Amino acid sequence: MSGTTSEYLDIDAPAFERVRGLLRTKAGIELADNRQSLVVARLMRRVKSLGFTTFDPYLDLVERDECESGQFVNALTTNVTDFFRERHHFELLEGIARQAKRNEPFTVWSSACSSGQEPWSIAMTLDSTTGAPPTWKVLATDIDADVLARAQEGVYSVDQTKAVGAELQANCFSHDRTREFLRIRNELRSKVFFAQLNLLGAWPMKGLFDVIFCRNVLIYFSPENRVKTVRRLAGLLKPGGVLMLGHSEAVLGTQTELVSIGKTAFQRASGVRPS
């Protein structure tokens, strides 16, 4: 096998099992047993650029080097997202914010924020909701440092922002000189905070949240880790706080003390139901 970048690098069964085991340990992500071609597509360039001609020495490096381990996880996460994805969650967020106490800070956690479309959609919603508490902040976290950096940069092509309406686009973004890219305005930036966080690791933040978004990430976890994570998230909601899950993860909300309040949204008991 040659080390040139144009040639395909095959992965044998033991190396593929090593990849699955490492990804499970480091990120809780369960790879199906037929995803060899995905692994090769996502890792081949990195393996070759380091001068390796097979996967095993690369995986040895991943095992002993924390930095390479991060790159490995970044390469294998699936980061598909969009502005106002599952729009009903943002309509619900508006209703919750309107009913929230105006004299208390309103806090939202976007817990697998990918390249930022989710937390920025939350910020745009809170910024434009008449009657929302004047003080609000969004915590945006993800395990993948690459997408997190893009999220924080807050710059998107015009094409990527198609799902943002014209009015919000005008209020919340500024155009770059070429008019090909839009940049989140500074007023919103001061209210959104980014940090790298593994949902299966320690959660260092203090305080409870009014709303938590944990969408389209639990599907990659084992059934045990899904339930465990939803229970931990429920514990970080204020009484009456709401957890938004991805549409294929909704059943998980029913495995806790949370109460369903509509499509893929669950409320912690002893609170006022949002309208």
Ligand SMILES: C[S@@+](CC[C@H](N)C(=O)[O-])C[C@H]1O[C@@H](n2cnc3c(N)ncnc32)[C@H](O)[C@@H]1O
């Ligand atoms: C498909 S994206 C979902 C993005 C957004 N929540 C949405 O619904 O549009 C899944 C995200 O989960 C992140 N992720 C995967 N495993 C994670 C873990 N153990 N802890 C935190 N984030 C994780 C990935 O890096 C990726 O950005």
